[in-house]
Amino acid sequence: MSEPILKVKDFTVEFWVDGVWYPAAVNMNFQIAPGEVLAIVGESGSGKSTTGMGLMSLLASNARMYGSVQVKGHEMIGAKSSVLRKYRGKEVAYIFQEPMTALNPVYTIGFQIVETLRTHFDMGPHQAKDRAIELLTLVDIPNPAGSFNKYPHQLSGGQRQRAMIAQALACDPGLLVADEPTTALDVTVQAEILDLMRGLKDKLNSAILLITHDMGVVADMADEILVMKDGLTVEHGTADQIFNRPSHPYTKELLAAVPKLGTSAKRILKADPSKGIAPVLNLENVTIEYPKRGRIPAFTAVKEFNLQIFPGEIVGLVGESGSGKTTVGRAAIGLLPIKEGKIEIVGTDISHATQKDLFAIRRHTGIVFQDPASSLNPRLPIGESIGEPIFLAGLAKGESLNTMIEDLLDQVELPRSYRNRYPHELSGGQRQRVGIARALALTPDLLIADEPTSALDVSVQARFLDLLQDLQDKLKFACLFISHDLAVVDILTHRIAVMQDGRLVEVGERDQILKHAKDPYTQRLIAAVPVPNPAEQKIRREARLAAAKK
Amino acid sequence: MIFKRKQKVVENLAEANENAIFNKETEGLSQGQIVFRRFIRHKAAMISVFVLFSLIMIVFTSSGIKIGPFSISGWWPYKFDQLLDLRKEGCPPEIVGCPTLDMMPSIIDGTSMGLGVHPFGQDDIGHDYFAMVMRGAQRSILVMLVIGFLGGSIGIVVGSISGYFRGWVDALLMRLTDFVITIPTIVIGSVVGYHFGNLGVGFLAFYLGIFAWTGLSRLVRGEFLKLREMEFVDAARVAGASNRRIIFKHILPNAVGIIIVSITLLMSGAILLETALSYLGFGVVAPDVSLGSLISQFQDSFTIRPWLFWWPGLFIITIALSINFIGDGLRDAFDPRQRRRLSKKDKAASRDQAKIAAASN
Numbered sequence: 001m002s003e004p005i006l007k008v009k010d011f012t013v014e015f016w017v018d019g020v021w022y023p024a025a026v027n028m029n030f031q032i033a034p035g036e037v038l039a040i041v042g043e044s045g046s047g048k049s050t051t052g053m054g055l056m057s058l059l060a061s062n063a064r065m066y067g068s069v070q071v072k073g074h075e076m077i078g079a080k081s082s083v084l085r086k087y088r089g090k091e092v093a094y095i096f097q098e099p100m101t102a103l104n105p106v107y108t109i110g111f112q113i114v115e116t117l118r119t120h121f122d123m124g125p126h127q128a129k130d131r132a133i134e135l136l137t138l139v140d141i142p143n144p145a146g147s148f149n150k151y152p153h154q155l156s157g158g159q160r161q162r163a164m165i166a167q168a169l170a171c172d173p174g175l176l177v178a179d180e181p182t183t184a185l186d187v188t189v190q191a192e193i194l195d196l197m198r199g200l201k202d203k204l205n206s207a208i209l210l211i212t213h214d215m216g217v218v219a220d221m222a223d224e225i226l227v228m229k230d231g232l233t234v235e236h237g238t239a240d241q242i243f244n245r246p247s248h249p250y251t252k253e254l255l256a257a258v259p260k261l262g263t264s265a266k267r268i269l270k271a272d273p274s275k276g277i278a279p280v281l282n283l284e285n286v287t288i289e290y291p292k293r294g295r296i297p298a299f300t301a302v303k304e305f306n307l308q309i310f311p312g313e314i315v316g317l318v319g320e321s322g323s324g325k326t327t328v329g330r331a332a333i334g335l336l337p338i339k340e341g342k343i344e345i346v347g348t349d350i351s352h353a354t355q356k357d358l359f360a361i362r363r364h365t366g367i368v369f370q371d372p373a374s375s376l377n378p379r380l381p382i383g384e385s386i387g388e389p390i391f392l393a394g395l396a397k398g399e400s401l402n403t404m405i406e407d408l409l410d411q412v413e414l415p416r417s418y419r420n421r422y423p424h425e426l427s428g429g430q431r432q433r434v435g436i437a438r439a440l441a442l443t444p445d446l447l448i449a450d451e452p453t454s455a456l457d458v459s460v461q462a463r464f465l466d467l468l469q470d471l472q473d474k475l476k477f478a479c480l481f482i483s484h485d486l487a488v489v490d491i492l493t494h495r496i497a498v499m500q501d502g503r504l505v506e507v508g509e510r511d512q513i514l515k516h517a518k519d520p521y522t523q524r525l526i527a528a529v530p531v532p533n534p535a536e537q538k539i540r541r542e543a544r545l546a547a548a549k550k
Numbered sequence: 551m552i553f554k555r556k557q558k559v560v561e562n563l564a565e566a567n568e569n570a571i572f573n574k575e576t577e578g579l580s581q582g583q584i585v586f587r588r589f590i591r592h593k594a595a596m597i598s599v600f601v602l603f604s605l606i607m608i609v610f611t612s613s614g615i616k617i618g619p620f621s622i623s624g625w626w627p628y629k630f631d632q633l634l635d636l637r638k639e640g641c642p643p644e645i646v647g648c649p650t651l652d653m654m655p656s657i658i659d660g661t662s663m664g665l666g667v668h669p670f671g672q673d674d675i676g677h678d679y680f681a682m683v684m685r686g687a688q689r690s691i692l693v694m695l696v697i698g699f700l701g702g703s704i705g706i707v708v709g710s711i712s713g714y715f716r717g718w719v720d721a722l723l724m725r726l727t728d729f730v731i732t733i734p735t736i737v738i739g740s741v742v743g744y745h746f747g748n749l750g751v752g753f754l755a756f757y758l759g760i761f762a763w764t765g766l767s768r769l770v771r772g773e774f775l776k777l778r779e780m781e782f783v784d785a786a787r788v789a790g791a792s793n794r795r796i797i798f799k800h801i802l803p804n805a806v807g808i809i810i811v812s813i814t815l816l817m818s819g820a821i822l823l824e825t826a827l828s829y830l831g832f833g834v835v836a837p838d839v840s841l842g843s844l845i846s847q848f849q850d851s852f853t854i855r856p857w858l859f860w861w862p863g864l865f866i867i868t869i870a871l872s873i874n875f876i877g878d879g880l881r882d883a884f885d886p887r888q889r890r891r892l893s894k895k896d897k898a899a900s901r902d903q904a905k906i907a908a909a910s911n
Contacts, residue, residue, distance in 0.1 A: 335784055355792075362790040375781035379803040379886060380581055385782075389789035420584065422886035438785065 003073075004031040005174040005207045006055070006092075010067035011077075013047070013054045017062070024050040026231045028067070030224075032175065032207040039210040039222035039239075041254070043457035044428075047231040048211045052177050055209075056088050057081075072174060090120045093168035097180035099160035103152040109163040110136075110148030116170040135166040139196060157321070158189035165196065172204060179211045186320035186484060191528040191544065194220055213457060215258045216530030219243060219537045227251050239534045257462040258532045259487035261514065278347060279308040280446045280478040281332055286341035288324070288331050301327040302502045304341070311445065314472065314479040316489035316510070318525070319499035325482045326370075328499070329448045332480060333365045334358045346445050363393050366439030366477075370451040372431035376423040382434045383409075383419030389441040408437040412467060429460035433467065440471065447479045453488055465491055486529050490514060498522045581803065588883040595879020598872035605868060606691060613684040628678035630685035631837045636676045637668060647672030649679075649857050670861045673848070682839050683861045689840040690821055691869065693755040697820035700759025702813045705766030710797050710805075712767070713774025724771070731764045735823060736830075743832030751824075751834050758823060766812045773805040806884040814877040818870045841866050 011028040014021040025047035032038045040048040053059050055069050056076065069076040071091050076084065096102035104112060113132040117123055123131070129148070136144035139162040141155075152160055161181065168176060178197065182190040194217065201208055210221055218225060218239070225242040227235040227250065235248040246252045288302040302324040309315050319325045330336045332343060334350050342351045346364045350357060366389075369375035376385055387405045390396050396404055406416050412433040423431055432452055439447055449468070453461040469492065472479060483489050489496055490510065497507040498521070506519040517523045527544045531537045589595060614624035628634065641648035650666025670679040712723040735758065742757040777783065778801065786800050802809075825842025827833030834840040839847075841862040848858035 330784070333788060335787065359790055362788060365788065367785070367788050369781040369785060371781060375785050377782040377786070377800050377804070379806075379884060380800070381584060384581055385785075388786065388791070392790040392795075424886060435785075438789070441789075 002033050004033045005072060006209070007031045007070040008055070008068070009070075011051070011054065011069055012066040013050050013059065013063055014065075015060075015063050021064070023231050024063075025054065025228075026233075028233060030226055030236065032209060032224075034174065034207050035201060035205045036224065037201065037208045037210055037222050038224045038226065039212060039218045040226045040228060041212060041215065041218055042228035042234075043213060043254075043459060045230070046228040048213075048228050049179055050231075051228075052094075052179050052209060052211045055177065056092050056094075057084055058088075058094075086120075089116055089173070090171040091173055092175045092177060093171070093173035095161075095164050095168050095176065095178040095181045098184050099157070099164045100152060102164060103160060103167075105152055108149050108151055109155070109160075109167075110150075113163075113167045113170055116167055120171050132166075132170070135169060136163070138169065138200070139163070139166045141166070157185055158192060161185060161189075161193055162196065165193075165200070169200065169204070173206060175207045175209060176201075177209045177211070180213070181210075182217060183212070183214065187486075187528040187530075188320065188524060190217070191530070194530075195541075195545070197221070214530070215255065215458070215532035216537070219532045219534045220530045220541065222534075227254065243532065243534055253459065255532065257459040259458075259462070259465075259485070259491050261487045261490055261526070261529055261531065277310055279310050279344070280313075280346055281307070281309040281480065282342070282344040283307045283328070283332065284342040284344075286328070286331065286343060287339045288327050288336060289339045300339075300502060302331070305499075305502075305504050307497055307504065307507065309446070309478045309480055311478055312472075312476045313495065314481055314493045316493035316496040317480060317482045317499060318484060318486055318489055318496060320484060320525075322501075323499040324502040325499050326450055327502075329367070329450045329480060329482045333367055333446075333448055334361065335367075362389070363442050364445045365448070366442065366444040366446070367448040367450065368432070368435045368439045368452045371455055372428050372435060373423075373455075375435055376431060378423055381420050381422060382426070385423075386419075386434060386438045386441060389438065393442055395442075404441075408441055411440070411471065412437045427460075428456055429464060432456060432464055436468065436471070440475065440477075443475060444477055447477050448482070449479060450482045451484065454484070461488070468492065486514070486526060498525065581799075585883045589879055592879035592882055594875045595882075598875035598879070601868065602872040602876070605687075605865075605872075609684050609687045609691065613681055613688060615688075624684075626678075626681055626684065628681045630677065630681040630839060632678065632681070634672065634676045634678060636672055645855060647674070647676065647679075647855070671855070671857050673858060674851075679858065679861065682844060683841070683865060686839040686841045686844050686862060687865045687869070689751045689834055689838065690824060690842065690866070693751060693758070693824045693840070694817045694820045694869070694873075696752065696755035697759040697762050697823075698813055698817040700756065701762035701766065701816050701820075702809070703763075704760070705763035705812075706770055706802070706809060708763065709767035709770025710774050710802060713771035714778055714793070714797050714801065716775070720771070723767075727764050727767055730761055733761070735761055736826060739823065739827040740830060740832045743827055743835070751838070751840070754827075754833060755820075755824075758820070762816060762820070766809070766816065769808050769812055770805060773808050774801055777801045777804050803884055807881050810877045810881045810884075814874050817873055821866055821870065 008028055008030050011025065012023065013025045014023050016022075028051055030038060040051060042048045050059065050063075054063070054065055055071075057065070057079070059065070065077055067077065071087055074083075074087070076087065103109065107115075110129065110132050113135060114125070114128040117128045117131055118125075121128075133144045133148055136147055141147045141159055141162050147155070147159070147163075152163070155163060161184075165181075176197075181197070182193050185193060197208065198221065200206070208221070210218070212218060222239045225235075225237060225239055226233060227242065227248070229250050235242060235246065235251045242251060243255070246255060283305055286302060286305040287300065288305075290299045290301055292298040305324075305328060307315070307317075307328075317325045317328065327336060331338050333345070334343075334353060338351060342349060344350070345361050348357070348361050350361060353361075376382065383402075383405050386408050387401050390401060390404055405419060409416050409419060414430060414433055414437070418426070418430070423434070426434065432455075435452070452468075453464055456464060465488065481489060481492055493510055495508065496510050496513040498505045498513065498519070500521050506513060506517065506522050513522060514526060517526060524547075527540065527547065531540060610624075612624045612626040613630060615622050636646040637648075637650075638646050647668065649669060649671035651669035668678050668680060670683055672679055673682065708723050708727065712720040738761050739754070739758055742754055746753050746757075774797075783796060783800060786796050791800070821842065824833050824840055825846060828840055828843035829846040834843050836843070844862040845859065845866075848855075851858045
């Protein structure tokens with residue numbers, strides 16, 4: 001085995017908060033050799049990003065670090081900032097989660113790559129530009145010479161991430177720290193980026209420190225895995241060991257919480273939709289258009305969309321970002337006007353409804369939003385948020401409203417004492433429970449769930465899905481479950497609808513879609529989902545690449 | 551037997567205690583109640599409320615109030631426009647009308663504490679300065695409150711409507727705002743003061759308030775444009791909330807920080823505006839006085855008879871500071887992220903807890 005690039009020994013990071021030193025990462029020990037991928041996995045708050053940033057002393061000034069971090073034999077902890085600057089970017093490069101915020105929006109991507117090159121090498125502007133275009137070619141950006149002069153907002157999410165990788169690779173770093181590199185991307189794009197990173201690693205023989213919460217990505221990439229929880233290293237071993245023979249209970253729990261495609265039991269729908277029961281939600285040839293605004297032309301987000309949801313049924317709506325699935329969800333409860341077609345909720349036509357008509361259907365619908373941070377009014381105690389639909393429907397007031405709020409909190413398994421808390425005092429999972437409680441306050445016939453789990457950790461997500469399932473069994477509402485995560489949809493739904501570019505691609509029974517998809521797009525989508533099992537993922541990857549070549 | 555009963559009583563007590571805590575924790579509180587409780591706990595704000603309230607009481611009762619035909623005479627013997635003999639005794643040589651207010655107890659300087667005949671002294675022709683300052687403060691507070699209230703409410707309503715509804719409503723209201731901004735306030739004040747100066751300061755304040763809302767409305771509009779896209783607004787709409795409820799119950803409390811900051815600035819600015827107009831001779835017309843006109847009138851006396859400068863200045867500072875602190879308290883009360891600062895005792899407790907936690911790890 002060759003000399004490791006990075007050696008970390010007894011590395012501890014602490015933060016000074018409110019007069020107390022809080023440990024964020026404790027006694028970390030690991031090393032990475034060239035050409036190896038070490039993955040640090042853990043849930044949010046486990047200290048994995050802190051570790052990654054701490055390696056190059058990129059932490060806020062209220063942090064202190066102990067131990068030893070050696071890059072190619074040179075100590076980084078306590079090094080002068082001039083020394084650190086020499087190593088940052090050149091020996092250790094970073095790829096961040098959100099390329100839109102990590103790239104400077106007022107400079108072209110070419111400028112940003114050239115900047116990196118010229119800080120570290122004695123290079124003329126023309127030479128640097130040639131090298132930058134070479135790098136953009138390396139990361140498969142279409143039309144590299146043209147893209148050199150593009151601003152970050154002119155590129156798609158995947159292209160931006162490629163540009164970031166190009167910038168990170170500018171100085172042939174020995175170590176690439178990738179902090180959640182694909183979390184903000186769609187599955188198909190994620191698969192491409194992971195392929196790219198794997199190829200580059202082999203080509204340049206650099207090491208990768210992969211920081212992620214996604215077990216599928218880990219299974220796809222990692223040679224070695226380090227599991228973290230609350231700042232402590234829980235388990236450290238090869239990918240095979242961790243996935244197939246986990247020894248620590250937390251690792252087992254984490255793996256069990258990861259939803260796996262095609263493993264959940266068939267959910268049986270009691271009412272048979274074919275026997276002439278009126279659908280709860282009926283979308284017929286719906287076209288939705290965002291009107292022209294200034295110089296931006298009108299944009300048709302959804303075209304001729306057809307979908308029926310029957311009582312007690314959960315229908316999953318999947319698609320990549322920009323496919324119009326959220327637009328459909330919003331139009332389905334009258335938050336967006338439609339251009340053509342017909343929307344019926346519980347027998348009421350709301351295609352061209354007025355405010356008053358919509359008020360009547362509000363009692364039959366509820367919605368859970370994607371982002372638990374922004375979907376609750378930050379200035380309203382959660383008890384009031386939950387009680388609002390009941391209050392506005394005029395069902396209860398004062399004492400009786402209070403008891404109803406208590407019942408709802410019990411239903412979503414939150415302590416009653418939380419009612420006076422503000423949203424920011426709750427964790428993401430708890431906020432999402434509040435969101436459900438509010439959506440179910442009027443015992444609606446139809447619940448729209450717009451990516452309710454995408455902001456949650458896997459274990460929290462698993463608990464949340466259990467809760468949603470229990471509630472659905474109890475209350476028998478129909479549900480449109482919008483998600484980009486096929487594995488989650490697999491657990492929950494009876495039927496699945498797939499969307500692409502505003503059109504319905506395929507709709508059918510869950511198993512039919514997941515196992516025998518007819519449409520090539522659906523097949524591609526399913527193939528791109530990484531499976532949390534290294535051996536199986538390898539087979540799937542090769543199959544996918546072979547299919548792509550064809 | 552007795553022991554058993556005792557135990558039972560203790561158990562009951564414990565249960566009752568627990569229930570009380572339980573009830574306290576789960577007692578549903580509305581947003582307004584929580585904000586009010588937090589405001590009451592804000593020390594600086596509560597002190598300011600007290601100071602401002604007592605100041606207003608003193609100011610209005612001492613010189614009396616006259617609203618139309620209805621009037622109450624104050625407890626202070628002199629009127630602000632009453633000419634008196636200039637007092638010489640007890641003053642330094644060559645200075646007349648010095649303040650008689652004595653804050654030192656008799657143990658220190660031999661004379662007992664007290665207001666004396668003219669606690670704030672007299673001006674150059676013999677008016678009682680206490681009466682003048684009280685009258686001036688009355689005018690200034692009136693101007694400030696009217697401008698703050700009018701400018702604030704118009705600004706909030708215009709800003710929130712145009713930010714919330716956007717479209718042609720927004721375009722119309724914002725062009726109106728632009729139009730109002732182009733007219734300099736000082737010109738409006740001069741014109742109004744010139745034509746209607748005899749109608750009193752309330753009328754002037756009303757006119758100024760009608761034109762003082764522009765900055766606030768733009769800020770509020772910007773905040774609304776940002777907040778209306780948040781998901782909780784959609785959530786409220788799904789819950790069946792009307793536009794009015796969404797504006798006032800959901801979005802406005804989130805914009806309260808910006809509103810309070812700019813209203814406090816508006817109110818402090820109102821005093822200055824009134825001063826400027828009085829200085830130009832258009833605002834509070836002599837013989838009536840305001841704090842601003844007093845300062846501008848006696849700005850040359852600073853070296854010889856500084857009290858003519860101090861008293862109105864002290865009142866302006868006190869009023870402006872209390873308003874700022876009250877605004878601060880309100881903003882903190884509305885903002886759930888603001889935590890009370892930990893006291894030393896709490897800090898010690900949290901440190902102990904951290905130690906215990908560290909030990910148990």
